Amino acid sequence: MDWDATRPGEIEAPLPDRVDARLVFIGRIRTPFASRDQCPRQGKADGPVCRIEVDPLWQPALKGLEHYARIEVLYWMHQARRDLLQQSPRSDRATTGTFALRSPVRPNPIATSLCTLVGIEKGVLLVRGLDCVDGTPLLDVKPDRCSYSPPAPPNPGEWREEPATGDEPQR
Numbered sequence: 001m002d003w004d005a006t007r008p009g010e011i012e013a014p015l016p017d018r019v020d021a022r023l024v025f026i027g028r029i030r031t032p033f034a035s036r037d038q039c040p041r042q043g044k045a046d047g048p049v050c051r052i053e054v055d056p057l058w059q060p061a062l063k064g065l066e067h068y069a070r071i072e073v074l075y076w077m078h079q080a081r082r083d084l085l086q087q088s089p090r091s092d093r094a095t096t097g098t099f100a101l102r103s104p105v106r107p108n109p110i111a112t113s114l115c116t117l118v119g120i121e122k123g124v125l126l127v128r129g130l131d132c133v134d135g136t137p138l139l140d141v142k143p144d145r146c147s148y149s150p151p152a153p154p155n156p157g158e159w160r161e162e163p164a165t166g167d168e169p170q171r
Contacts, residue, residue: 001037004081007088009095015083015107027054027138029075031130036079041091042102043113043129052125052138059123062141070144071117073130076137077109114144 006012030051033039040047052073054062065071084105088095098106115129125141 006084007093009086009088009093010084011086012083013085023076023139025055025076025137025139026058026141027052029053029073029130029132029134029136029138031132031134031136033131033133036104036133039133040131043115043131045116045129047128047130049118049126049128050130052127052141054123054125054138054141056123062120062123062125065117065125065141065143066120068117068143071115071125071127072142072144073113073115073127073138074140074142075111075113075132076139077104077111077132078137079133080104080106080109082107082109110139 030053031039032048032050082105084098086095086097087101087103087105089101089103104111111132113130113132115127118126118128120126
C-alpha cells in the first residue's frame, strides 16, 4: 500500500517552515507490526503484548506506575504524512477533516493509546492495546486516571451528588 499517495477528495497543505516546540523522545516502542499495513486499526485490548522501552535517563520516572491497570501512551507516528487537511479513509472513502479522524496523518503525528499495563521489567513496560509500527518513538506515559485527576463534570441533565465540603450548616 502506498501510504503517501493522495486519494481522491483529499486536500494537502504546504508545511510551515517554523518549529514551535521541542519534543524529547523518551524511548522506543517494540511491537510485532513491521509496517503500517500490519498495524491494527486502533489498538485492541486483547492484542499482542508489546514492549515500551524507556531510555535509562527516564526510568526513575516510572516509579509508582505499577499501581495502575491502564496507562495512556503518547507516541510519535514517525512514518506518517503531515500535510493533509482533509482525508478519505480507506474504510469508507468519505472526505473528512483531519481533526475529525484518529488517522496518524496529521500536522503533528502524535498518537495516544489507552493500554492495559501487563507488567514492568527493568525499564520496560509490557502493555496490550498498541497500534503502532515497531520502533515508534515514545513521547510520554501517563496513568489513565489518578488521584490528582478531577472528576468529570456531569452531563447536562445528569444529577450528581456533590461531595461534602465541611462548610454545610450543622443541624
